[in-house]
Amino acid sequence: MPWHNNNKKPKKICWTFGDGRDTCIEYSTTFTGAYLVTHKYNHSGTYEVCIKILYDGGCESSKCKSFQVNEPDRCAADFERIPATSTNDLLVVGFKAIASHNNNKAPKVICWKFGDGKDTCIEYAQNFSGPYTVRHRYNVPGSYTVCLKVTYYGGCEAYICKPIVITRPDECRADFERIRISPTANPLLVYFKALPWNNNNKKPKTICWNFGDGKDTCINYPENYTGVYAVSHRYDQPGQYEVCIKIAYYGGCGAYKCKPIVVTRPDECRADFERITINTTANPLLVYFKALPWNNNNKKPKIICWNFGDGRDTCIIYTESYTGTYAVSHRYTQPGQYEVCIKIAYFGGCESHKCKQVNVGEFCRVDFEKLIVNTIADPLIAYFKALPFHSQEKKPKTICWRFGDGKDTCINYPENFTGVYAVRHEYDHPGLYEVCIKITYYGGCEAYKCKQVQIGEVAQCKADFERIPISTTNNPLNVAFRAISSHINNKNPKEICWKFGDGRDTCIQYGEDYTGPYVVHHRYDRPGNYEVCVRILYFGGCESKKCEVVKVETPGECRVKLFQLTPSITSLVKGFFASPWSSENKRPVRVCWYFGDGTDTCIQLNSAISLTQLFIRHTYPAPGEYRACVKILFEGGCIASDCVEVIIRPTTNACGGYMTDSLISPRTFKFKGFAIHNPDDPVTGYRWTFGDGSAATGREVTHQYNAPGTYEVCLTINTQRGCETRICKQLHVPGNTQIALQITPNPVINIMHVLFYSTHNEPMIIRVVNSYGVVVRTWTRNATQGANNWDLDVSTLPAGAYTLYIQSPNQLSSQLFIKVN
Structure with missing residues (x-):
């Protein structure tokens, strides 16, 4: 922009651009255009630009200025979904545009396409500083493509599209x-x-x-x-x-x-059947069966399915009004022993199943076993026992033995013989012999069987078993047996087979490295005397067998009546007396008292029961209403209980109360409030605050904490006449990964190490309870808040399953352990 007072024109203009690349331009005196120049910088930055003009006539002038040189405009666009102002309508969505410009130029126009055909553009002033937000309401949920176009001051434009999902309002x-x-x-x-x-x-x-x-x-x-x-x-x-x-x-x-x-009590049902005796002279293979249904609620069979054991089965559907006999006939194609099963589905859904061995027609079998006796003195002497079977229970008439050494024998038996069909034989040399037996029964049926028998080796193994105690409260016909193994070379059982005497047998296989007890459980259908046999096959091939008669019986009926001995209605000391009764005159072996204030106790009773053992005195902490209970365990497993309400009135017009708490699961506590008030001023409310921002109402509440720590628990009790009592206490909540009770080792032989995490500083009662529910060991230990380690001697306990209980008014933990010898 030249200027001369005499209007003389520039002759020469020199430019200094500040980046070392300068230029001079000469002009004629007749030039009438603009004195323009262009220059391209290699880098952005601040440069000092100078101009020097030489005018026609010799006058010179110069001027310098600083200029900022920027990069070419570059811009981008993005957006995010933000919470709408209305939380009740999920179809209303908020969006926020995110602007980006390399030269910090502001958006001039922002256009939105919401994907539902309802679009909009918004213009902004250059000095606008707020968020670039928009709110849009969709008509229906669905997936939409939302697009944003931003036009910046200076002309740069950017565009972006994203998919979004619009959900329905919560239902x-x-x-x-x-x-x-x-x-x-x-x-x-x-x-x-x-x-x-x-x-x-x-x-x-x-x-x-x-x-x-x-x-x-x-x-x-x-x-x-x-x-x-x-x-x-x-x-x-x-x-x-x-x-x-x-x-x-x-x-x-x-x-x-x-x-x-x-x-109500749910349906209980059973299934059984019997074979009906008819004249089978015409066809002994035609058999009649009669179902024997039973349902505790007298519901009738809907479907009875019969499995006759020969692959030809049938199901019969009955109406609910049917009153006849549930009988069926079946014709077998050949004599034999069949497993017949019945399955009864009752109206109401209860189902039951029963199987029995049934003999059809006349047939016979034979088997024998080598008896395990002490053969150390003379291992060449062998004893054999015949195992006859006849479908019509006809007895052996003649038993012929072939011992494999050429010295055979036949023995005749009278028809009234009731002894054991055994024989003794002495071999001349040890070895493997084929021993055969042939039995001719009365009536003419014959059967034959041969086996390989090793003679001359000393007995290496034995088999025995014992009945172990288990809880039979729910079903006294459940029994448990433990096999007792013995091998001269300490080899382990490979297979143990049990015959329970009721036709339902089982075999269990074990690994060679198994170290646990060889225990089996069995449920009998009815009481009685059963011959139970165990056969143990050891690794290495040695085999032994043992049989014993076991008596299975149900405990009789039992009851108990709890009496409250009250000196006065305001006395905190109460006496209680339990009066037991058993239909079979079984004696009580344990009595447990529950006083309703969190302090319970169990007492083992002596064999000579006296009235003083069934009386107890208890002091309650304050007036209130309590529920006291007694539970008595009788010999044989029968359990009876009874409860009474205990009401203690206050002696003054004062009102108050207290609380108890107990840890029932990780970070979960049960709280109970007790009010002290006048008889004519009843409690109107219990309100709890747990110290973690939550609250509850009610006399008895349960609360679970989200995190471990120490919390202040408060109880407010209000009565009808306006008395208000507030009680607070500190509560320690253990971590959620903390196991309250750990036992090692388990199974245990002598010393059991107990690790117990306590939430309080208080004495703990430790009890060991056997599978009958009887307390067999008791200790007392002082627990401190946190980890406690105790060693307990259980070496004198018999082998079996036990439960360890650790209890106080505030805590209860238990764990199962196995005692082995």
């Missing part, structure tokens, strides 16, 4: 079902399964159950929980209850559902 429901359990379980123990539903597949956060008996619970679930939302509840008595479920979902949706349920 949820709550429902539950009662889970079917085993008919042999406690009929008052009911299982429920929550059936949540959320249209956006959001999971339950909290499920609260109201069981209709005043004992309610809430369970919190993490958002990544994948298991079943189930809960169990034990009712005190049968009846109809209104059960309600309330589900709070992640995201805030909530739903509620109530149903009436009936708590």
Whole structure:
């Protein structure tokens, strides 16, 4: 921009661009254009640009200025989804544009395409500093492609598209079902399964159950929980209850559902059958069977299926009004022993199954065994025992033995013989012999059997067994046996076969390195005397057998009546007396007292029962209402219990209360409040705060903490006349990975090491209970908060299964252990 007072024109203009590349341009005096110059810099930056003008006539002038040289405009566009202002309508979505310009130029126009045909453009001032947000409402859920176009000041444009998913507003429901359990379980123990539903597949956060008996619970679930939302509840008595479920979902949706349920004893049923005796002279292969159904609720068979053991089975459907005999006939094609099974499905769904061995027609078999006797003195002497079988129970008339050494014998038996069909034989040389037996029965049936027998070796192994005690409270016909092995070379059993004497036998195979007990459980259908046999096959081939008669019986009926001996209605000292009764005059062996204030005790009774052993005195901590119970275990396993309500009135107008707590599972505590008040001033409410921001109401509540730590638990009790009592205490919550009780080693021989994590500083009662429920050992130890290590001597305990209990008014832990010799 030249200037001259006499309007003389530039003759020469020199430019200095500040980057070392300068230029001069000469102009004629007749030039009338613009004095322009262009220059390209290699790099952005601040440069000092100078101009020097030489005018026609010789006048010169110069000027310098600083200029900022920038890179060419580059820009980008992006956006993010942000929470809409309305949380109730998921179809309303917020978006935020994210601008990016290398020269920090601001957006001028932002255009949105929302993918549903409703688009918009927004213009912004150059000095706009707020967020570039927009709000849009979709009509229906679905997947949409959202596009953003940003036009910056200076002309740069950028564009981006992204898919988004629009969900429906949360809809949820709550429902539950009662889970079917085993008919042999406690009929008052009911299982429920929550059936949540959320249209956006959001999971339950909290499920609260109201069981209709005043004992309610809430369970919190993490958002990544994948298991079943189930809960169990034990009712005190049968009846109809209104059960309600309330589900709070992640995201805030909530739903509620109530149903009436009936708590009754579930169906119990059995199946049995008998063979009907008819004249089979015409056809001894035609057999008649009669089903013997039984249902505790007198429900009738709906379907009876028969498996006759010959591959030709049948099922018969009956109406619910049928009153006849459940009989069936079947024609076998040949005589023999068949396993006949019956399966009865009752109206109501209960099913039962029973199998028996049935002999059809006349047939006979024979077998024999070498008896295990002490052959150390003369190992060439062998004893054999014949094992006859005749389908019509006809007896052997003649038994012929071929011993494999050319010295054979036949023995005749009278038809009334009742002894053992045994024989003694002395061999001249040791070796492997083929011994054969042939039995001719009365009536003419003959059977023959041969076996290889080793003669001349000293007995290397023995077999024995014992009956071990187990809990038979739920079913006294359940028994357990333990095989006792003995091998001269300490070889282990390879296979143990059991014959229980009721036709249902089993064989169990073991590994050579197995070190546990050789235990088997069996359930008999009815009481009686049974010949139980065990056969042990050892690694290396040695085999031995032992049989004994075992008596299986059910315990008789038992009862107990609890009496309260009350000096006065305001006395804190109460006396209790238990009056036991047994139909078989079985003596009580243990009595357990539950006083309703968290302090319980069990006492082992002496063989000579006296009245003083069935009396106990207890001091309650304060006035209130308590439920005291007694439970007595009789010889033979029968258990009886009874409860009474204990009411203690205050002697003054003062009001107050106290609380108890007990750890029932990791980080889960059960709290119970006790109020002290006048008889005419009843309690109107119990309110709990747990120190973690949560609260609950009710006299008895359960709460689960999310994290370990020390919390202040407070209980506020209000009465009708306005008395308010507030009690607080510090509660230590152990870590969720902390196992409260650990036992090592398990199985144990002599010394058992116990590691117990305590939540309180207090004395603990340690008990060992056998499988009959009888306390066999008791210790007392002082526990400190945290880890406690104790060594307990159990060397004198018989081998078997036991449960270790560690208990105080605030804590209860238990664990199963095995004692071996």
